[in-house]
Amino acid sequence: MTSDVADLARPLTSAGAAPTILDALEAAGRGPEGFNFHSGKGVLTGALPFSRLVKEARALALKLLGVGVKPGDHVALIADTEGDFVRLFFACAYAGVAPAPMPLPMAFGGRDNYLLHVRRMIECSAASAAFAPAAMKDWLVEAADGLDLHLVGTIEDLADVAPAPGPLTPPDPDALAYLQFSSGSTRFPKGVSVTHRSLMANATAISRHGLKTRAGDRCVSWLPFYHDMGLVGFMLSPIVAGLSVDYLATRDFARRPLLWLELIARNKATISYSPSFGFELSAQRAATVDLGTLDVSSWRCAGIGGDMIRPHVLRRFAERFGPHGFSPSAFVASYGMAEATLALSFAPLDEGLKTETVDLDRLEQEGVAAPPTSADARSREFVLCGPALPGHEIECRGPDDAAMPERRVGRVFARGPSLMRDYFREPEATAETLSPDGWLDTGDLGYLVHGQIVITGRAKDLILVNGRNVWPQDLEWAVEAGVPGVRSGDVAVFSVDRPEGEEVVALVQCRSQDPAARAGLAEEVGKLLRLQFGTPVTVRLVGAHALPVTSSGKLSRSRARELFLAMQPEAA
The missing domain is CATH 3.30.300.30 (ANL, C-terminal domain)
Structure with missing residues (x-):
């Protein structure tokens, strides 16, 4: 790396200040851990130790500032599963700039729709520069055509940029750490403003209380970096915990879902997450092949989140992979959303799925979660997603905004140090979602039982x-x-x-x-x-x-x- 970085190798946060994700990165950089990227065939294509990430991100931060991006600006990043995204994300952080991760085209209907969507997100984020993987540079240039940006291109386009003079300024814990776009926002994207303070509160709670990470833990993930579960759960939280992560691109998981399990087995990984459909896809594929000597017995936290949890799907997964070391007690149900940085609750570890079956007629007609009265009654099984994380609160409220008693379905509200600052430049949407006393209207419906939250669906659906x-x-x-x-x-x-x-x-x-x-x-x-x-x-x-x-x-x-x-x- 250049000499511009050598004199900056010092902790950014002054004594007594609240930590930021950069402090966590530099602490993690004192160990051997880091990020490892794998191809669609499971071959290691790149390793990025945290110690090297610190140096490279600092150097890139000076380049960003040299190209005209200023502290307080925002930068759009097309978030592929590769080391360059991670480098640029932390370069933004060191430069005092908020990155705005943006999706790949795989989830959108056609090239034109995708380009229009990315353009809207660039405009909504007020980005001053935009970066994409090399293979997508032409798409990004077309999407950003006519927008007033300092640079539209790839990380390679920073190579010849003269770096700004140092030193880099430590970020304020209450400054914006990044903008997270809601996965459902397409026509009118809303950016969730997450501060360093909120990020560190959530990542610390996830590591210490939700997953109770420990020495020897290792993560595997195929979740996309542009989604909160991939970004916070498996890029930022592992840095706070000082854990290595092995990555598989989402598109490669979709083609070869069993590669996810093979990476867990090969690297003796202990923590990995998926929505229900990921477990379902893996079990379906495993039903048609010989799994040989596959051994996933190291997997102690098989987390489920990101969508309604389907217990029968998870039981089928446990049955298929049980002979290969998977324990049903490894399942960890959780609940959260981007507006809460990521997580709001975790089910207790080592207990597996805890479910209850309720009378569907009473649920639909009375909003009461009660046991079925007969064997032939219409029923529905729900998963308990655990109590609120320490320092957080969850309530289920009725139409009068009063908290409902246990087993009564209401609109789910949450409060705590992990909540977003606002929807970026959306004061009306923010006021509709966040109350003056700090309660977030999640938009979900659910009920509480023994202090644990049970989600029944989205209110708008x-x-x-x-x-x-x-x-x-x-x-x-x-x-x-x-x-x-x-x-x-x-x-x-x-x-x-x-x-x-x-x-x-x-x-x-x-x-x-x-x-x-x-x-x-x-x-x-x-x-x-x-x-x-x-x-x-x-x-x-x-x-x-x-x-x-x-x-x-x-x-x-x-x-x-x-x-x-x-x-x-x-x-x-």
């Missing part, structure tokens, strides 16, 4: 059917379980307001072009939902992979609704 509150995932899962040939993720259910009342719609992915088969599928889906839920449903078939998903891979019901409204009327 709730469907009113004959006076009952019905969760769309119940209809979706019923179709997946009850209609042959329908796979997980093939169904999106939502409602549309009509003059004559609420219309319930199911978009179903169909892989057949045979008219008889298509008509039969639509009829069977409609019949099943009518019988099980007592409501007529408009069924529309779409092609394979046509249902929209968020940047984190979750089904986007709001965009599915837009897709339906844009469709020409047609017979199911």
Whole structure:
């Protein structure tokens, strides 16, 4: 590295000041740990020890300032799973600049839609520069055409930039650490403002209390860096804990899900997370191959988050990988969101999934989580996601904003040191979400039992059917379980307001072009939902992979609704 960095090798935070992620990085840099990046074949393609990251990020910070970016600015980063993203992220931090990680095109419908989405995010973040992986430079240049930016390009474009004179200024703990865009925001992206103080509060709570990290722990992750679970959970928190991480790109996991398990086995990893669909995809693929001598017995924290937790999927995973050392007690349910930096609750370690089955009729009609009264009663199994992290609070509130007693469904509110500062430049949205006394309206519905939070769904997705509150995932899962040939993720259910009342719609992915088969599928889906839920449903078939998903891979019901409204009327 250049001599410009040599005289800056000192802790940035002065005595008595609150720590930032840079202090954590420099502390981690005194050990041998770091980040390791693997190809789609599982080959190590790059190693980035924390000690080297400190030096390289400091040097790049001076280059950023040299190109005209100023402390307090924001920089857009297309977040591929590679070392250059990590270097640029921390270069921004050292320069006093807030990085804004942005998604790859894999979750979006077509090149033009992706470019428009990235352009909106650059504008919403008020970025003064934008960087992409080398393979995406042309796309980024096109997306940013006409915008007033100091630089649009790759990390290589900083090579010939004259560095600004040092020293680098320590960041204020209350300054913006980064902007996190909500994974569901597409037409009108909202940037979640996360300060250094909030980040450190959450990352420390995750490490010390949620996962109780210890010497010898090692992480594996395929989660994208542009999503809060990938960025905070498996890039920033491991730095705070001083742990090494082995990375697999999300696209490579999607092609070869068992490579995730192979990396855990090879590196004796102890901590790895996934939404339910990642466990499901792995179990499906494992059912068709010989796993040989695969041994994942080192995996002590198999975390689940990022979406509604599906217990039957996780049981199937445990059954398939049990003979290869996986213990069901390793499952760790958790709850959180970008507006809380990442995590709000963790289930107790070493206990596995704790679930309870409730009477679905009483849940829908009365908002009460009570046991079924008979063996043939309609029921639903929910997962307990643990108590709030230390220093945090979770309440479930009724329509009058009063806290509900245990086992009564209400809107979930949270408070604590990990919450966002605001939605960047969105004062009205911030006021709607954050109260003056610091409570966050999460937008989720749930109930408390024995102090643990149970999430039942998103408030905005709730469907009113004959006076009952019905969760769309119940209809979706019923179709997946009850209609042959329908796979997980093939169904999106939502409602549309009509003059004559609420219309319930199911978009179903169909892989057949045979008219008889298509008509039969639509009829069977409609019949099943009518019988099980007592409501007529408009069924529309779409092609394979046509249902929209968020940047984190979750089904986007709001965009599915837009897709339906844009469709020409047609017979199911």
